[in-house]
Amino acid sequence: xxxxxxxxxxxxxxxxxxxxxxxxxxxxxxxxxxxxxxxxxxxxxxxxxxxxxxxxxxxxxxxxxxxxxxxxxxxxxxxxxxxxxxxxxxxxxxxxxxxxxxxxxxxxxxxxxxxxxxxxxxxxxxxxxxxxxxxxxxxxxxxxxxxxxxxxxxxxxxxxxxxxxxxxxxxxxxxxxxxxxxxxxxxxxxxxxxxxxxxxxxxxxxxxxxxxxxxxxxxxxxxxxxxxxxxxxxxxxxxxxxxxxxxxxxxxxxxxxxxxxxxxxxxxxxxxxxxxxxxxxxxxxxxxxxxxxxxxxxxxxxxxxxxxxxxxxxxxxxxxxxxxxxxxxxxxxxxxxxxxxxxxxxxxxxxxxxxxxxxxxxxxxxxx
Amino acid sequence: xxxxxxxxxxxxxxxxxxxxxxxxxxxxxxxxxxxxxxxxxxxxxxxxxxxxxxxxxxxxxxxxxxxxxxxxxxxxxxxxxxxxxxxxxxxxxxxxxxxxxxxxxxxxxxxxxxxxxxxxxxxxxxxxxxxxxxxxxxxxxxxxxxxxxxxxxxxxxxxxxxxxxxxxxxxxxxxxxxxxxxxxxxxxxxxxxxxxxxxxxxxxxxxxxxxxxxxxxxxxxxxxxxxxxxxxxxxxxxxxxxxxxxxxxxxxxxxxxxxxxxxxxxxxxxxxxxxxxxxxxxxxxxxxxxxxxxxxxxxxxxxxxxxxxxxxxxxxxxxxxxxxxxxxxxxxxxxxxxxxxxxxxxxxxxxxxxxxxxxxxxxxxxxxxxxxxxxxxxxxxxx
Numbered sequence: 109x110x111x112x113x114x115x116x117x118x119x120x121x122x123x124x125x126x127x128x129x130x131x132x133x134x135x136x137x138x139x140x141x142x143x144x145x146x147x148x149x150x151x152x153x154x155x156x157x158x159x160x161x162x163x164x165x166x167x168x169x170x171x172x173x174x175x176x177x178x179x180x181x182x183x184x185x186x187x188x189x190x191x192x193x194x195x196x197x198x199x200x201x202x203x204x205x206x207x208x209x210x211x212x213x214x215x216x217x218x219x220x221x222x223x224x225x226x227x228x229x230x231x232x233x234x235x236x237x238x239x240x241x242x243x244x245x246x247x248x249x250x251x252x253x254x255x256x257x258x259x260x261x262x263x264x265x266x267x268x269x270x271x272x273x274x275x276x277x278x279x280x281x282x283x284x285x286x287x288x289x290x291x292x293x294x295x296x297x298x299x300x301x302x303x304x305x306x307x308x309x310x311x312x313x314x315x316x317x318x319x320x321x322x323x324x325x326x327x328x329x330x331x332x333x334x335x336x337x338x339x340x341x342x343x344x345x346x347x348x349x350x351x352x353x354x355x356x357x358x359x360x361x362x363x364x365x366x367x368x369x370x371x372x373x374x375x376x377x378x379x380x381x382x383x384x385x386x387x388x389x390x391x392x393x394x395x396x397x398x399x400x401x402x403x404x405x406x407x408x409x410x411x412x413x414x415x416x417x418x419x420x421x422x423x424x425x426x427x428x429x430x431x432x433x434x435x436x437x438x439x440x441x442x443x444x445x446x447x448x449x450x451x452x453x454x455x456x457x458x459x460x461x462x463x464x465x466x467x468x469x470x471x472x473x474x475x476x
Numbered sequence: 477x478x479x480x481x482x483x484x485x486x487x488x489x490x491x492x493x494x495x496x497x498x499x500x501x502x503x504x505x506x507x508x509x510x511x512x513x514x515x516x517x518x519x520x521x522x523x524x525x526x527x528x529x530x531x532x533x534x535x536x537x538x539x540x541x542x543x544x545x546x547x548x549x550x551x552x553x554x555x556x557x558x559x560x561x562x563x564x565x566x567x568x569x570x571x572x573x574x575x576x577x578x579x580x581x582x583x584x585x586x587x588x589x590x591x592x593x594x595x596x597x598x599x600x601x602x603x604x605x606x607x608x609x610x611x612x613x614x615x616x617x618x619x620x621x622x623x624x625x626x627x628x629x630x631x632x633x634x635x636x637x638x639x640x641x642x643x644x645x646x647x648x649x650x651x652x653x654x655x656x657x658x659x660x661x662x663x664x665x666x667x668x669x670x671x672x673x674x675x676x677x678x679x680x681x682x683x684x685x686x687x688x689x690x691x692x693x694x695x696x697x698x699x700x701x702x703x704x705x706x707x708x709x710x711x712x713x714x715x716x717x718x719x720x721x722x723x724x725x726x727x728x729x730x731x732x733x734x735x736x737x738x739x740x741x742x743x744x745x746x747x748x749x750x751x752x753x754x755x756x757x758x759x760x761x762x763x764x765x766x767x768x769x770x771x772x773x774x775x776x777x778x779x780x781x782x783x784x785x786x787x788x789x790x791x792x793x794x795x796x797x798x799x800x801x802x803x804x805x806x807x808x809x810x811x812x813x814x815x816x817x818x819x820x821x822x823x824x825x826x827x828x829x830x831x832x833x834x835x836x837x838x839x840x841x842x843x844x845x846x847x848x849x850x851x852x853x854x855x856x857x858x859x
Contacts (some may be wrong), residue, residue: 142791177790177791179783179787179790181783181784182783222857223781223784223857225856225857226781226784226788226853226854226857227784227787227788227791228788228791228853
């Protein structure tokens with residue numbers, strides 16, 4: 109590696125504390141650091157408030173504090189074409205997409221990466237909680253050491269080319285350490301709340317957001333035995349295992365979404381967190397990405413996550429001829445949801461992942 | 477890093493002599509020009525001398541000069557102030573053009589909200605409109621024509637005298653935004669026929685936050701600000717004496733050796749064109765083929781991502797700007813170039829190089845080299 113002052117690192121800055129500390133640490137280490145804010149979504153709310161403008165102001169303040177140049181780039185078009193269109197298509201199909209995975213693959217580690225290289229960057233850094241380990245010609249991606257913050261789930265679609273010139277300085281740290289550094293350096297974003305939810309929706313009401321883009325078709329709620337339990341506002345507003353917002357009272361255990369019948373536009377509900385219909389013991393995933401770049405030929409054992417911030421489950425992966433896999437769980441898993449990603453791990457190494465297409469119900473009662 | 481500043485059309489450094497002239501008015505002769513005591517008289521004297529000097533520089537009388545807080549305020553005062561004072565009960569019409577500065581355009585939008593009709597004349601691919609275009613747009617109820625002297629993005633110069641001549645036998649008054657032009661070309665209100673003219677000090681090496689509006693005698697304006705009777709009731713607020721002194725000194729300096737300086741800039745532009753030509757990259761000099769300010773060079777690089785190009789040039793130490801305004805990463809294509817070329821790569825990928833105090837041929841040469849270098853780098857970066 110060349111001298112640090114001659115190594116240019118472009119940091120993707122969101123205006124949050126994580127990317128602020130990322131830039132700060134790299135600058136401290138002596139790199140030639142440039143901060144760039146990505147604007148991927150254009151929306152001003154009814155009060156004229158645009159959160160992107162506020163976030164950019166924070167980027168400006170932090171970069172000014174740590175003494176690095178900053179710029180902003182606009183990827184609204186790319187985001188719309190590559191991420192938001194997919195997001196809507198998935199909802200149309202009654203699935204629950206994960207736009208953050210696509211955003212990482214197509215925007216942060218594609219459009220932004222190219223932009224950074226066009227600025228002469230040797231590396232691109234972000235505030236993700238993940239680690240990269242370079243093994244000769246190969247780059248592995250490992251979980252962040254903070255179990256609670258690990259973000260490899262969202263980074264499962266990255267390729268070798270994308271990871272080769274990426275730095276994740278926060279992967280070695282606990283979140284509270286990051287906050288402490290921000291406070292010690294008196295960074296303007298030290299006390300800023302972490303953003304939650306899907307970035308372009310923010311804190312807003314999800315239903316009203318989605319209804320701006322997709323027509324909602326109201327329908328019935330039924331139990332698996334066909335007993336009507338009221339009505340739903342549109343299948344796209346519900347996800348498997350959801351309890352909130354069903355409005356079914358009465359005696360006994362609480363009610364959950366256990367399935368969707370798209371053909372009849374019926375939301376299937378059942379009682380009890382552990383309702384059997386919510387359990388599956390295998391899935392089929394498509395468009396599987398292997399981070400190493402080598403597609404496995406033979407079945408193998410590893411662990412898997414079916415959604416973010418969930419315990420790993422031991423599984424066996426059966427690679428198929430194309431880029432699909434069949435994944436068989438050792439134990440039935442609850443609320444594995446089509447549209448989300450299945451992400452594979454070998455201990456701390458993230459192997460890759462794919463989109464969950466089908467699930468195989470664990471119970472004898474197969475409804476579809 | 478030796479940084480090179482080629483963004484003088486955005487703002488320019490204060491000339492050291494202008495700064496020197498201002499200094500005593502900040503620290504010693506700080507009085508309020510309206511005060512009746514010694515300190516007030518000192519300040520009043522500086523203000524009056526500045527007014528006389530500026531008036532002389534453009535062929536006006538001192539009482540025709542209204543000091544303002546800058547170019548935008550001067551444009552607003554001319555457009556809003558004139559039309560609001562003279563509007564009839566019904567109707568009322570204003571003519572401007574699509575490539576005007578937002579200080580004029582958005583004042584016109586405001587007039588539309590107030591019930592005035594506005595014609596936004598289109599331009600050709602050189603950014604021009606003809607006197608005939610103006611003639612044809614005139615109506616009996618046209619109150620005001622506002623057309624800029626030189627464009628801030630492209631430097632394209634309008635035939636202001638010819639526009640004024642069209643209005644000879646029409647009651648409409650003629651305002652020109654000369655913010656970009658003053659100090660870069662000869663301007664004389666006795667010969668160019670304009671009724672109002674807006675200027676801003678920081679474009680010609682004066683300080684920020686001061687400008688002026690020339691108003692031909694007899695023209696009535698509604699004020700924008702209400703308060704004291706300063707500027708003959710046309711602009712309330714304590715006068716910025718130091719700013720006025722700095723502006724007048726800067727204007728005097730910018731008119732000394734004007735021709736020689738502009739010839740130098742023309743030579744630098746020529747050299748830059750040749751360098752880019754030799755490198756083989758695709759570029760178009762916008763407005764070339766018509767009259768353009770010698771210190772402004774607006775170049776489209778249709779193969780380039782202009783955001784990337786600007787960042788790269790900044791990283792290389794070259795300060796320039798694109799025509800487009802950029803807030804939190806939203807790049808609006810330049811309204812000026814869109815008016816000239818439609819929504820095309822040429823209008824989206826333009827960079828403005830503008831020369832001024834301290835610009836040397838070597839700077840321009842280095843800038844051209846940097847452009848070629850980063851264009852190569854950008855090409856190689858696609859994943």
